[in-house]
Amino acid sequence: QVQLQESGPGLVKPSETLSLICTVSDGSVSSGSYDWSWIRQPPGRGLEWIGHIYYSGSTSYNPSLKSRLTISVDTSKNQFSLKLSSVTAADTAVYYCARVNHSAYKAFDVWGQGTVVTVSS
Amino acid sequence: DIQMTQSPSSLSASVGDRVTITCRASQSISTYLNWYQQKPGKAPKLLMYAASTLQSGVPSRFSGSGSGTDFTLTISSLQHEDSATYYCQQSYSTPYTFGQGTKLEIK
Numbered sequence: 071q072v073q074l075q076e077s078g079p080g081l082v083k084p085s086e087t088l089s090l091i092c093t094v095s096d097g098s099v100s101s102g103s104y105d106w107s108w109i110r111q112p113p114g115r116g117l118e119w120i121g122h123i124y125y126s127g128s129t130s131y132n133p134s135l136k137s138r139l140t141i142s143v144d145t146s147k148n149q150f151s152l153k154l155s156s157v158t159a160a161d162t163a164v165y166y167c168a169r170v171n172h173s174a175y176k177a178f179d180v181w182g183q184g185t186v187v188t189v190s191s
Numbered sequence: 192d193i194q195m196t197q198s199p200s201s202l203s204a205s206v207g208d209r210v211t212i213t214c215r216a217s218q219s220i221s222t223y224l225n226w227y228q229q230k231p232g233k234a235p236k237l238l239m240y241a242a243s244t245l246q247s248g249v250p251s252r253f254s255g256s257g258s259g260t261d262f263t264l265t266i267s268s269l270q271h272e273d274s275a276t277y278y279c280q281q282s283y284s285t286p287y288t289f290g291q292g293t294k295l296e297i298k
Contacts, residue, residue, distance in 0.1 A: 117227075117235065117278060119287040132286040133192075166234055176282035177225040177240035184234050 072097030074167050074182035082161075082189050088154040092167030092182060099148050100125045105170035106150045107178060108141060110163040118163075122170055123150055157189045193217050193281050197290035205298045210266045212293045214279035219259045223283035226255055226264045228275045229292075235278060239264065271297055 078090035092106070099106060107122035121131035123141045131139050140153040154161060164186050168178040194217035204210050214224065222242040227235035237246045239255040242262055252267045266273055274297045279290040 116291050117280070117289040119285075119289070130285045134286070170282075171240075174237075174244075174246075175223050175225065175241040176287075177237050177246075178227070178235070178280070179237045179240070179246065181234035181236070 072169065072180050074169065074180060076165060076167050076182045076185040078185060078187070080186055080188060082157055082187060083191050084158055084189055085156055088152070088157050088161060088187055088189070090152045090165055090167075090185065090187070092150050092152075094148045094150075097169075099143055099150060100145045103172050105130075105172070105176070106143065107168045107170050108152045109166045109168055109178065111166070111184075112160075112163045120152065120154075120165075159189050161187070162189045163187060192286055193220060193284060193288055195279055195281055195288050195290040197277075197279055197293050199293060200291065201294040201296070203296040203298050204269050206269055206271060208269045210269050210273075210295065212264045212277055212279075212295075214257075214262045214264070214290050216260045216262075216281055216283075220281045220283035222258045223281055224255075224257065224262045225280045225282060226253075227278045227280065228273075229278065230275045238277075269297065273297070 073095040075093045082088045105122040108120040123129045138155045143150040164184040166184045167182045169180040171179040196215045224242045226239040229235040243255045254265045276292045276294045
């Protein structure tokens with residue numbers, strides 16, 4: 071069963087860049103049947119889709135974050151990554167990576183456990 | 192963006208009760224509607240996709256219905272382990288959006 075695992079700094083200073091990696095195990099990020107997505111959840115709040123990437127490198131971003139956002143994929147390492155620049159306290163959240171299953175109406179069918187990112191000086 | 196609105200925001204029910212959560216989209220999304228269950232400190236778990244297709248391994252007491260703009264998630268006989276927050280999500284068009292969540296407590 072495919073597994074996803076987020077990694078990266080838990081604390082980022084305001085105005086700096088938040089960088090996270092999602093490692094895919096027991097599955098391939100190069101599979102044409104899936105997109106690979108980032109989703110976040112601020113403390114005590116709901117879920118926000120950040121964006122996703124296809125193995126070819128094609129991306130789709132949330133317009134609310136697009137100007138600060140880069141999602142990339144490294145097929146050789148079976149990983150995809152998130153970079154969010156110029157962060158503020160509003161970017162404090164649990165960040166999840168998830169698989170978008172084309173055969174399941176593009177539902178998020180596999181999730182990482184999530185990683186807490188705090189923006190603070 | 193397509194807005195997703197869930198009701199109620201919270202509810203309390205007893206073991207064995209039948210529970211229904213509704214989700215409304217701000218425009219038609221056909222059946223591109225998915226349901227997730229999230230327990231405290233855990234990642235969301237996919238329950239249902241395409242409005243009414245049960246994800247593998249999910250108990251059959253969960254069911255979904257609807258199309259267009261109005262959808263429901265029903266738990267036919269509530270169990271203790273169903274205490275969680277439930278989210279609907281549209282995958283009709285990007286940006287994908289979620290409802291605000293329904294917190295379900297067991298009395």
